[in-house]
Every structure is written in structure tokens, then in C-alpha cells.
Amino acid sequence: xxxxxxxxxxxxxxxxxxxxxxxxxxxxxxxxxxxxxxxxxxxxxxxxxxxxxxxxxxxxxxxxxxxxxxxxxxxxxxxxxxxxxxxxxxxxxxxxxxxxxxxxxxxxxxxxxxxxxxxxxxxxxxxxxxxxxxxxxxxxxxxxxxxxxxxxxxxxxxxxxxxxxxxxxxxxxxxxxxxxxxxxxxxxxxxxxxxxxxxxxxxxxxxxxxxxxxxxxxxxxxxxxxxxxxxxxxxxxxxxxxxx
Amino acid sequence: xxxxxxxxxxxxxxxxxxxxxxxxxxxxxxxxxxxxxxxxxxxxxxxxxxxxxxxxxxxxxxxxxxxxxxxxxxxxxxxxxxxxxxxxxxxxxxxxxxxxxxxxxxxxxxxxxxxxxxxxxxxxxxxxxxxxxxxxxxxxxxxxxxxxxxxxxxxxxxxxxxxxxxxxxxxxxxxxxxxxxxxxxxxxxxxxxxxxxxxxxxxxxxxxxxxxxxxxxxxxxxxxxx
Amino acid sequence: xxxxxxxxxxxxxxxxxxxxxxxxxxxxxxxxxxxxxxxxxxxxxxxxxxxxxxxxxxxxxxxxxxxxxxxxxxxxxxxxxxxxxxxxxxxxxxxxxxxxxxxxxxxxxxxxxxxxxxxxxxxxxxxxxxxxxxxxxxxxxxxxxxxxxxxxxxxxxxxxxxxxxxxxxxxxxxxxxxxxxxxxxxxxxxxxxxxxxxxxxxxxxxxxxxxxxxxxxxxxxxx
Numbered sequence: 001x002x003x004x005x006x007x008x009x010x011x012x013x014x015x016x017x018x019x020x021x022x023x024x025x026x027x028x029x030x031x032x033x034x035x036x037x038x039x040x041x042x043x044x045x046x047x048x049x050x051x052x053x054x055x056x057x058x059x060x061x062x063x064x065x066x067x068x069x070x071x072x073x074x075x076x077x078x079x080x081x082x083x084x085x086x087x088x089x090x091x092x093x094x095x096x097x098x099x100x101x102x103x104x105x106x107x108x109x110x111x112x113x114x115x116x117x118x119x120x121x122x123x124x125x126x127x128x129x130x131x132x133x134x135x136x137x138x139x140x141x142x143x144x145x146x147x148x149x150x151x152x153x154x155x156x157x158x159x160x161x162x163x164x165x166x167x168x169x170x171x172x173x174x175x176x177x178x179x180x181x182x183x184x185x186x187x188x189x190x191x192x193x194x195x196x197x198x199x200x201x202x203x204x205x206x207x208x209x210x211x212x213x214x215x216x217x218x219x220x221x222x223x224x225x226x227x228x229x230x231x232x233x234x235x236x237x238x239x240x241x242x243x244x
Numbered sequence: 245x246x247x248x249x250x251x252x253x254x255x256x257x258x259x260x261x262x263x264x265x266x267x268x269x270x271x272x273x274x275x276x277x278x279x280x281x282x283x284x285x286x287x288x289x290x291x292x293x294x295x296x297x298x299x300x301x302x303x304x305x306x307x308x309x310x311x312x313x314x315x316x317x318x319x320x321x322x323x324x325x326x327x328x329x330x331x332x333x334x335x336x337x338x339x340x341x342x343x344x345x346x347x348x349x350x351x352x353x354x355x356x357x358x359x360x361x362x363x364x365x366x367x368x369x370x371x372x373x374x375x376x377x378x379x380x381x382x383x384x385x386x387x388x389x390x391x392x393x394x395x396x397x398x399x400x401x402x403x404x405x406x407x408x409x410x411x412x413x414x415x416x417x418x419x420x421x422x423x424x425x426x427x428x429x430x431x432x433x434x435x436x437x438x439x440x441x442x443x444x445x446x447x448x449x450x451x452x453x454x455x456x457x458x459x460x461x462x463x464x465x466x467x468x469x470x
Numbered sequence: 471x472x473x474x475x476x477x478x479x480x481x482x483x484x485x486x487x488x489x490x491x492x493x494x495x496x497x498x499x500x501x502x503x504x505x506x507x508x509x510x511x512x513x514x515x516x517x518x519x520x521x522x523x524x525x526x527x528x529x530x531x532x533x534x535x536x537x538x539x540x541x542x543x544x545x546x547x548x549x550x551x552x553x554x555x556x557x558x559x560x561x562x563x564x565x566x567x568x569x570x571x572x573x574x575x576x577x578x579x580x581x582x583x584x585x586x587x588x589x590x591x592x593x594x595x596x597x598x599x600x601x602x603x604x605x606x607x608x609x610x611x612x613x614x615x616x617x618x619x620x621x622x623x624x625x626x627x628x629x630x631x632x633x634x635x636x637x638x639x640x641x642x643x644x645x646x647x648x649x650x651x652x653x654x655x656x657x658x659x660x661x662x663x664x665x666x667x668x669x670x671x672x673x674x675x676x677x678x679x680x681x682x683x684x685x686x687x688x689x690x691x692x693x
Binding site: 059060061062063077080081083084086088090092093094095096097098099103107108110111112113137146153 | 247251254258261262265266321324325326327329330331332333334335336337469470
């Protein structure tokens with residue numbers, strides 16, 4: 001049970017009846033939604049509900065088994081063009097620990113075809129307050145600091161869609177504030193965001209839409225403005241109790 | 245094509261930067277190769293077997309084993325913090341990722357060779373200067389085949405439960421034609437025969453390189469979950 | 471429990487072929503009784519190459535169609551192939567000792583190639599055992615199944631070149647003797663019966679794989 005809520009501009013993400021199976025297991029089982037520029041979907045749900053799989057399909061890491069997914073109108077699996085529009089943040093940092101924060105972010109910028117990357121790399125690091133620690137190897141940074149670098153690497157190419165899989169994990173309070181601020185800035189610049197989190201308050205503070213995922217499906221999906229936090233928390237707890 | 249080469253170059257440069265920063269794999273492969281030269285010398289009776297008869301086999305056996313040390317590192321740096329997901333989610337193609345890793349491995353293996361071969365000439369008292377040109381050609385042909393197969397199996401082995409234990413088992417049978425061809429060609433050179441006599445072996449190496457560079461580049465995308 | 475005819479027919483055929491080879495086929499003039507090993511050695515070698523050829527084909531088609539049945543077939547064929555390769559590697563030296571005066575002959579291209587066939591497909595089985603995800607196991611082993619088949623000609627060629635450049639003293643190396651009709655017929659019957667045995671083994675192994683996968687699937691859905 002899912003519904004199309006978005007209105008207005010051409011959607012950045014259009015997902016229709018998307019399914020992804022691993023052998024006999026249906027990790028994502030018929031998900032439909034869309035996101036317009038500047039919209040943010042907060043995705044909640046128990047472990048194993050299919051949230052990460054959904055994000056990996058949208059990031060181009062997994063192919064859909066059936067149904068369709070489009071990013072800026074390009075059907076997935078969409079090759080380099082679709083992948084270049086997406087920025088991925090996950091609970092793994094995806095960094096090379098022997099390289100510095102600056103080198104990691106610069107490498108990422110180069111992968112996305114940005115030739116003269118210097119200014120954008122510095123800007124991304126500045127936004128995550130990492131400029132003063134950008135020179136040493138990532139190995140010497142704390143987990144939270146590494147997560148900030150990872151966020152900088154995901155937005156250095158100004159993606160149209162940011163996929164954030166538990167981006168708050170490992171961040172301290174100031175890191176979490178910096179992340180929320182950056183995501184809000186991206187939103188107002190027209191980036192669409194999907195954020196997977198276990199923290200209702202952080203998730204809802206950013207979101208224009210919210211969904212609870214369970215056993216590969218959206219069991220609730222609505223505009224954030226209509227959400228009564230108490231009833232939402234109840235659904236979420238039920239979903240957690242029922243398991244993935 | 246230009247996109248693939250550019251992506252491959254970015255990835256190779258990144259891998260070499262990491263290796264240059266840590267130097268751990270390079271030093272261990274180099275020390276392994278030098279130790280191997282020394283140990284092999286004492287494993288034979290120098291009055292019964294001439295060093296020039298022994299040297300070709302020693303050189304190429306050590307070459308494959310020290311290569312394995314570097315190859316394992318190739319994909320373990322990618323899996324540590326799931327950096328490979330970052331590569332796969334980027335616009336760079338899978339073929340470019342494979343070629344980039346392979347180019348970095350080729351430079352790694354070449355750098356070990358560049359020290360190990362002169363060391364062989366020194367320890368085994370061989371006049372390698374006279375055959376330097378053909379020997380370098382053999383080394384390059386052998387390295388390309390070794391790196392193509394080794395890079396692919398490194399990508400596979402790192403995702404299995406046995407990890408680095410599996411790499412030699414998968415890769416060594418594939419190194420057999422390389423070791424036979426390179427050793428036989430080298431011993432022709434060292435016994436003062438004209439290069440043309442090693443021609444069949446060089447053709448075999450070249451054919452191996454062409455077949456396995458193509459096959460492994462095409463096979464790599466299938467080792468990535470999709 | 472359904473009684474299957476294939477194992478019975480294959481078993482009877484192999485027994486019949488062995489009895490015919492042992493008692494109703496004349497002794498070869500030069501090699502004597504040792505030559506009779508050929509009626510096992512040659513068909514086993516044929517089945518080994520057939521098995522790994524089919525692994526490579528099933529692997530290639532699997533990467534295209536992603537049908538798990540092809541993966542189960544490749545798995546079954548590789549295991550049965552390793553069994554027959556082992557038979558080749560045991561019977562070859564047993565024959566070589568009285569005829570060539572040595573158990574192992576590095577100049578014999580077919581024997582050495584078979585040894586590497588054995589190495590490649592034992593590592594194929596080890597690779598399968600080292601991967602938990604069925605989907606990944608199928609892809610990885612398909613890649614190895616194809617590359618292994620590409621490697622065999624190179625091994626064959628390098629061993630052949632090695633042997634021709636380093637000729638070794640051979641005690642009467644028999645160049646493919648023209649077998650009399652009776653012996654040819656026995657060899658032909660052995661080939662047929664061993665091929666039946668291969669298909670019978672692969673079928674049993676395949677059924678085992680199906681049942682195992684069904685059980686795992688049921689256990690996963692329960693969890």
C-alpha cells in the first residue's frame with residue numbers, strides 16, 4: 001500500500017512497483033513512490049526490511065528484478081549517466097584510510113568527471129567542518145570525523161539525488177547538526193534526498209515525506225506535514241516488533 | 245574507450261598513491277623475492293648445477309609468488325571500508341575499475357622485478373647486461389598475463405570466507421604456462437642462443453596475454469553483485 | 471521411492487564392459503595384461519574432458535540466463551569430473567610403470583594436462599565451498615568454469631613445447647597402435663558405458679543439489 005503524493009516539478013526519482021529478489025527472498029517487494037526536486041523522504045523500518053536494498057538499487061549497485069525506477073527520467077539500470085546524478089552515504093565510510101580526507105574527496109570528484117576539483121573539494125570539506133583535519137590520513141580520524149569526510153565525498157559532485165543510509169551513525173552532536181544543515185541546504189538547492197534512519201526526530205525534522213518499510217513494502221507513506229508524531233511512533237514500534 | 249582509460253588511470257593512480265604512502269605490500273613482496281633468491285641458491289648443489297641453469301626457474305617461480313603478495317592487497321584496500329561501493333556507484337565503468345586495478349598491479353609487479361632481476365644477476369653472477377632487451381620483453385609479457393588473471397582472482401578471493409588463502413589456489417594453475425614459457429625463454433637467452441629460438445615461447449606468452457586480458461576484463465563485471 | 475533405470479543400466483554396462491575387457495578381449499602382443507588398463511583409462515579421460523567441457527558451457531549459458539539449474543548442473547558435473555580425473559591419474563601411472571618403467575612422465579602431454587585439470591576443478595569445488603551466498607557462488611564458479619576451460623589449451627601447448635624441446639629417453643613409447651577390431655569394440659563399449667555412468671552420477675548429484683537447495687530455502691523462510 002503506497003501512494004504517489006508528490007506534486008509539482010518533474011520528479012527526480014520515480015519508482016513504480018519496484019521489486020528486488022535475492023534468490024527466493026524478496027528484499028524489496030513492490031515499492032512505488034516519487035520525489036520532486038527539493039523533497040526529502042525519511043525511510044524508517046526494522047533491520048532487514050529492505051531499506052538498504054532499495055537504496056542500493058537507486059544507487060545503481062543492484063539491478064531491479066521487476067518494476068521500474070527512474071532517476072531524472074533515466075530508467076535503471078541506467079549506466080554512467082544515471083549514476084553520476086546520485087550521491088551515496090552509507091554506514092560504511094567508503095574511504096581509503098591511507099589517504100587524507102582531501103585526497104579521498106578529490107578522488108571522488110575526479111571519478112565524477114570534475115576536472116578542476118579544488119574549489120569544490122574545499123567547499124565540501126568546509127561544509128562538514130573538516131578543513132583543519134583534511135591533510136592527515138583518514139586512519140587517524142575518529143569514526144565520526146570519518147563519517148563527515150564520507151558525507152563530503154558524497155556531495156562533492158552536487159548530486160541531484162542524495163541517498164543516505166543511516167548517515168547519523170557515529171556522528172556526535174555537532175556532526176549531526178552539520179549533516180542536517182548540509183542536507184537542508186541541498187534540499188533548498190533542489191536536491192532530492194532519501195534518508196534511512198532509526199531516529200524519528202532527526203528523520204522527520206528534514207523530511208517532506210515519510211515512509212515505514214516492512215518486509216520489502218511501504219506499510220505507511222505520507223506527507224510529513226500530515227504526520228502525527230505519536231501515531232507514527234506507534235506504527236514504527238509495531239513494525240519493529242514484527243521484524244523485517 | 246577514452247572514458248574507460250581515463251577512469252582506469254584515476255583508479256591506478258589512487259592505488260599507487262596508497263601503496264606509495266604505506267609501502268607495506270611493496271616491501272614485503274620485495275623482501276620475499278630477495279629472500280627467495282638466497283634460499284633457492286642454497287637449495288641446490290652449486291658444483292653440480294651451474295647458476296645459469298638454475299637462475300631462470302628461480303627467477304620466474306619467485307616472480308609469481310611475490311606477485312601473489314601484491315595481488316591480494318589490490319582488492320583488500322577496497323573492501324576495508326566498502327570503498328568498492330563508492331567506485332561501483334560512480335559513473336566509472338566496471339571494465340575501467342578492473343583495468344585500473346590491473347595497471348596498478350602491473351606497475352607494482354614491475355617495480356619488484358626491476359630490483360629483483362638485477363639482484364639475481366648479482367647473486368648468481370650472471371651477465372644479464374647482454375640480454376637485457378629480450379629479458380625485459382619476456383618480463384613484460386609474463387607480467388601482463390600474471391596481473392590479468394591475478395587481479396580478477398584477487399577481486400573474487402577477497403569476497404570469500406577463505407580470502408587470501410584462496411588466491412594462490414585459484415591463480416597458480418593459471419601461472420603454470422607463464423612460468424614454463426618465461427623460464428624456457430630465459431634459459432635460451434642465458435645459454436647464449438639467438439632470441440629467435442625463444443620465439444615459440446614468446447608467442448605463447450603473447451597469446452596468453454591477449455586471451456586472458458580480454459577474458460578477465462569481460463569476466464570482472466560478473467564478479468560484481470548486480 | 472521410484473526406482474531409476476539409469477544407474478542400473480549404467481552399472482550393468484560398466485560391469486559388462488569390464489568383464490569383456492578382462493576375459494573376452496585378446497591380450498595385446500607387446501604390452502600384455504597392462505594394456506587392459508586402457509579400457510578404463512581412456513574412457514575415464516574422455517568423461518573427464520566431457521565433464522569439464524559441459525561445466526564451461528553450462529557456466530557460459532548461466533552468466534547469460536542466470537538460471538540456477540545450470541549452476542546446479544555445473545556443480546554436479548565438476549564433482550563427477552574430478553572423480554573421473556582421479557581415476558585417470560591413478561590408472562595412467564599404473565600403466566606407465568610396466569610399459570615406460572616410470573610412474574610419472576612429464577613428457578606425456580595428456581597425463582600432465584589431466585593433472586592440471588584436476589587442480590583447476592578441485593579449486594573450483596573449494597571456491598564453491600568458500601562462498602555462502604548462492605547467487606554469488608553461482609557467478610564466481612561460472613567465471614572459474616569458463617577461465618579453466620580457456621586455460622587447458624595453454625597448459626597443453628606449453629607442456630607439449632617443453633616436451634619436444636627437451637626430448638627424454640623413452641622406453642618404447644607406443645605410437646597409437648592400430649587396434650584390431652575386437653579391441654576397438656571393447657574400447658567402444660567402455661566409452662559408451664562410462665558415458666552412461668557419468669550421466670547417471672551427474673543426475674544423482676543434481677537431484678541432491680535440488681533437495682539441498684529446497685531445504686535451505688525452507689529453512690530461510692522459516693527463520
